Amino acid sequence: xxxxxxxxxxxxxxxxxxxxxxxxxxxxxxxxxxxxxxxxxxxxxxxxxxxxxxxxxxxxxxxxxxxxxxxxxxxxxxxxxxxxxxxxxxxxxxxxxxxxxxxxxxxxxxxxxxxxxxxxxxxxxxxxxxxxxxxxxxxxxxxxxxxxxxxxxxxxxxxxxxxxxxxxxxxxxxxxxxxxxxxxxxxxxxxxxxxxxxxxxxxxxxxxxxxxxxxxxxxxxxxxxxxxxxxxxxxxxxxxxxxxxxxxxxxxxxxxxxxxxxxxxxxxxxxxxxxxxxxxxxxxx
Amino acid sequence: xxxxxxxxxxxxxxxxxxxxxxxxxxxxxxxxxxxxxxxxxxxxxxxxxxxxxxxxxxxxxxxxxxxxxxxxxxxxxxxxxxxxxxxxxxxxxxxxxxxxxxxxxxxxxxxxxxxxxxxxxxxxxxxxxxxxxxxxxxxxxxxxxxxxxxxxxxxxxxxxxxxxxxxxxxxxxxxxxxxxxxxxxxxxxxxxxxxxxxxxxxxxxxxxxxxxxxxxxxxxxxxxxxxxxxxxxxxxxxxxxxxxxxxxxxxxxxxxxxxxxxxxxxxxxxxxxxxxxxxxxxxxxxxxxxxxxxxxxxxxxxxxxxxxxxxxxxxxxxxxxxxxxxxxxxxxxxxxxxxxxxxxxxxxxxxxxxxxxxxxxxxxxxxxxxxxxxxxxxxxxxxxxxxxxxxxxxxxxxxxxxxxxxxxxxxxxxxxxxxxxxxxxxxxxxxxxx
Numbered sequence: 001x002x003x004x005x006x007x008x009x010x011x012x013x014x015x016x017x018x019x020x021x022x023x024x025x026x027x028x029x030x031x032x033x034x035x036x037x038x039x040x041x042x043x044x045x046x047x048x049x050x051x052x053x054x055x056x057x058x059x060x061x062x063x064x065x066x067x068x069x070x071x072x073x074x075x076x077x078x079x080x081x082x083x084x085x086x087x088x089x090x091x092x093x094x095x096x097x098x099x100x101x102x103x104x105x106x107x108x109x110x111x112x113x114x115x116x117x118x119x120x121x122x123x124x125x126x127x128x129x130x131x132x133x134x135x136x137x138x139x140x141x142x143x144x145x146x147x148x149x150x151x152x153x154x155x156x157x158x159x160x161x162x163x164x165x166x167x168x169x170x171x172x173x174x175x176x177x178x179x180x181x182x183x184x185x186x187x188x189x190x191x192x193x194x195x196x197x198x199x200x201x202x203x204x205x206x207x208x209x210x211x212x213x214x215x216x217x218x219x220x221x222x223x224x225x226x227x228x229x230x231x232x233x234x235x236x237x238x239x240x241x242x243x244x245x246x247x248x249x250x251x252x253x254x255x256x257x258x259x260x261x262x263x264x265x266x267x268x269x270x271x272x273x274x275x276x277x278x279x280x281x282x283x284x285x
Numbered sequence: 286x287x288x289x290x291x292x293x294x295x296x297x298x299x300x301x302x303x304x305x306x307x308x309x310x311x312x313x314x315x316x317x318x319x320x321x322x323x324x325x326x327x328x329x330x331x332x333x334x335x336x337x338x339x340x341x342x343x344x345x346x347x348x349x350x351x352x353x354x355x356x357x358x359x360x361x362x363x364x365x366x367x368x369x370x371x372x373x374x375x376x377x378x379x380x381x382x383x384x385x386x387x388x389x390x391x392x393x394x395x396x397x398x399x400x401x402x403x404x405x406x407x408x409x410x411x412x413x414x415x416x417x418x419x420x421x422x423x424x425x426x427x428x429x430x431x432x433x434x435x436x437x438x439x440x441x442x443x444x445x446x447x448x449x450x451x452x453x454x455x456x457x458x459x460x461x462x463x464x465x466x467x468x469x470x471x472x473x474x475x476x477x478x479x480x481x482x483x484x485x486x487x488x489x490x491x492x493x494x495x496x497x498x499x500x501x502x503x504x505x506x507x508x509x510x511x512x513x514x515x516x517x518x519x520x521x522x523x524x525x526x527x528x529x530x531x532x533x534x535x536x537x538x539x540x541x542x543x544x545x546x547x548x549x550x551x552x553x554x555x556x557x558x559x560x561x562x563x564x565x566x567x568x569x570x571x572x573x574x575x576x577x578x579x580x581x582x583x584x585x586x587x588x589x590x591x592x593x594x595x596x597x598x599x600x601x602x603x604x605x606x607x608x609x610x611x612x613x614x615x616x617x618x619x620x621x622x623x624x625x626x627x628x629x630x631x632x633x634x635x636x637x638x639x640x641x642x643x644x645x646x647x648x649x650x651x652x653x654x655x656x657x658x659x660x661x662x663x664x665x666x667x668x669x670x671x672x673x674x675x676x677x678x679x680x681x682x683x684x685x686x687x688x689x690x691x692x693x694x695x696x697x698x699x700x701x702x703x704x705x706x707x708x709x710x711x712x713x714x715x716x717x718x719x
Contacts, residue, residue: 146686
């Protein structure tokens, strides 16, 4: 009986396994192979050891730092804002459904459109943000949101705006599943809102927070559209994250080897980040 | 039973999706000789409205004259095309006839597909284009992979009202580098607008072209030699960078936010004093002030040259390539047709390009001073081409240099550091090709 059941499970999973093999593992193996193969000069197609990594070595530290700032700087605020908003939305107030819908709106907009919208928003000549700040008398001269000093922060803000609704809707629906009796019991025991949030709400959201954290980290780490659309990875290298480097190596340098080397670095960092998250999660458990 | 059925359905859906995806790719390939007709496609990247204005009537007339050839026009912006072309060439789904760049003929994506058009081209067409233009376009002696259709050189475009407000004579634009600097200083001192617009947006290749203009004028040579070796690592190259450094205090703030498209309306509206631009800006000015820009608030003059230096200017061409041997004859027929006098004139008039043939120069549209002066510049100046013509990765030079020029622009490095870093940026690209 057990054997028959196991066989059925294996058979059911086989199509998915085959699909994953084709979609993920074969390209991954190709990336590993290409990372150590020469695609430029006279040695094309030959094993090149670490040559591809030596070509990009100069850019590796700076790009990884920018990518981590971009990822962590976008994901953590998205999670925190999502949590706060989800908590506020649990309360009853007029036009609540409309506010929830508006909260979700950014998530329905494609990333490249998000980039265009934010470009118009932060433009120093006619951008809404500068016009508004000038009208309010808060600034005299327009802020150069996309110059070397501010560009990374600006693209991070755009990413938070786009990623936050994902965190919000997950937390909002998870909060709905927490039994109201627990809060009532806490009320009887004299707990204040702060205590109820930290001792009832947050512990019950741990799993969903961890899931949102991992999913948003992976997505944000690999985002290309917002940055490419808003800054092209510049000025200089201010917003050049790994996905922009992969594009640059592939289409400007026309070097599949170095593009694969960057991809391998990206996969390794993502794997490491996910493992750290899981380890932290298990320790907490 | 239910689960088995569901499994079968899922498998079928997946298989169908894969088959459809494969089928779609197969269908995307252009089809030749359908219903006895040779079917070819043509792409002229750029603003669709402008391209359609001359392309649609040209194709209709060509098909009437050649009933055995069917032409499909493909429209795409320059930005979209720059991103897409490597993938299309890789997949073999590129259009048959493409409006290309002279410095990307050796581009690794396109090179294997280029067809030698010499056996098919009309000799009359070959003869009517100026020799200087052919020199910029040729990559292989005795073969024609690329037919130059337009030439772009820089001119100085300025707003006469800004000049007047700055106490400058609007009818006497700067002719030399020192006059250019003096004009910048006067505009900065006497007006609220930035004196000079510099297009420095990341990845647009425009900052490199701005820099190359001054460097090539100073050295008298292209920035890269026949084997992509650096040709500006000398006193003249440094002098050019030192001059550009003096211009930086007079350019628009946060210059890396701006491409050419953003700067043109600023000159038109007097929100910036001057730009160094090619004919692409002219249709925008004409739509505001009419055909005769000589009487408009926008002045168009010969670009300033280095004091006592040679008369040289940065120049680039765009032209036609054919990408399939199977359709080469039909493609060449189409290129011959769109390069005929009337068609070429319609193309240049709609898109904003300098006249290059005797026929165009005789047209009333080109009789204004600003066109005639530019035409004389093309004929009398030394034209120095774009970089990357001899490389399989031309974009790599632009990409690496962009980073150096932007650092220079925002004042993180000085002229001599810039020279050093620019040389290193080029050598990094060359090192990969060895």
